[in-house]
Amino acid sequence: MNSPSQPVQAPTLRPLARGEAPGKIILFGEHAVVYGRPAIAAPVQQVRARAEIWSANSCIVDAVDLNRQLAVAQAPAEDPLALIVRLTCERLQRPLPPWRIRVTSAIPLAAGLGSGAAISTAVVRAMLAGFNEQLENADVSALVYEVEKIHHGAPSGIDNTVVAYEQPVWFVRGQQPQPFAMAHPLHWLIADTGVVSPTRIAVGDVRRAWQQNPTRLEALFDAAGDIARQARTAIETGDATVLGSLMDENQRLLMEMGVSSPELERLIQAARDAGALGAKLSGAGRGGNMIALVQKDDVGRIRQALLAAGAVRVIATVAS
Numbered sequence: 001m002n003s004p005s006q007p008v009q010a011p012t013l014r015p016l017a018r019g020e021a022p023g024k025i026i027l028f029g030e031h032a033v034v035y036g037r038p039a040i041a042a043p044v045q046q047v048r049a050r051a052e053i054w055s056a057n058s059c060i061v062d063a064v065d066l067n068r069q070l071a072v073a074q075a076p077a078e079d080p081l082a083l084i085v086r087l088t089c090e091r092l093q094r095p096l097p098p099w100r101i102r103v104t105s106a107i108p109l110a111a112g113l114g115s116g117a118a119i120s121t122a123v124v125r126a127m128l129a130g131f132n133e134q135l136e137n138a139d140v141s142a143l144v145y146e147v148e149k150i151h152h153g154a155p156s157g158i159d160n161t162v163v164a165y166e167q168p169v170w171f172v173r174g175q176q177p178q179p180f181a182m183a184h185p186l187h188w189l190i191a192d193t194g195v196v197s198p199t200r201i202a203v204g205d206v207r208r209a210w211q212q213n214p215t216r217l218e219a220l221f222d223a224a225g226d227i228a229r230q231a232r233t234a235i236e237t238g239d240a241t242v243l244g245s246l247m248d249e250n251q252r253l254l255m256e257m258g259v260s261s262p263e264l265e266r267l268i269q270a271a272r273d274a275g276a277l278g279a280k281l282s283g284a285g286r287g288g289n290m291i292a293l294v295q296k297d298d299v300g301r302i303r304q305a306l307l308a309a310g311a312v313r314v315i316a317t318v319a320s
């Protein structure tokens, strides 16, 4: 029995295990990367997806933000949340566990910030912790890639790679990704147009343009690949000025590929006018987010300019 001097402790409720994953931005080479050219992406630690494992009677995924609960054993084969749970169990040769997997995410959906890959990765990481197992980043990325195929059709694999490695990566489709370090921290602003843009639509339109005029599109992809190569050198030597103009050049190519939009152009112009070193769309385009490379002291001013130009959300991040 508790004596009057000993307060009764409420039982602390804690999940059995947890997993997390960051959002991501593509710095250089989106779309061209689908056609074998190199691209560079970096994690965005400020927005994350989280998964918690709680004891339950059967295996349930509780997607809190989507207001969805699903029983994994009964869910359709192509349900992304059920699929990542099943694939993880298969990979670890485990039966479906009696867990409630509670998923939350601060990453905006369909905005080029890798929310799908981050949610899947958080689930895999939580399940690994729950089973007390480990997998290499490359194996986590491969599991998540299977789910990305449902979201995007034939994705290059860059999203799952950067999210699973949680490091800036140099990515060429079909090759071992190369995580790398930046010479100096670089400051980025990520501004959301508020226009929802499913990746598979923009990717499909670029494919049709390529089928109609392969010579023109291949030349644009080659130019984007060259820019990515120069950008890697600029990142490794810490030359932010060169990097900014490479972003502007990459944006011109993306416009020619047909994936920019008036909303993106407005934000990109506002960032440049306010003193950004460079600006471009990031991800599939048509909507979603743009990114601006900025000097540390300019973060506040350029953020205000982006909001004044209609951005619905601006995230400041530092990639290092």
Ligand code: PMV
Residues within 6 Å of the ligand: 026, 029, 030, 031, 032, 033, 034, 111, 112, 113, 114, 152, 154, 155, 156, 157, 158, 159, 199, 203, 282, 283, 284, 285
């Ligand atoms: O998922 P998003 O919107 O960041 O776009 C992915 C990047 C693309 O190059 C357009 C497609 C791909 O599979 O790499």
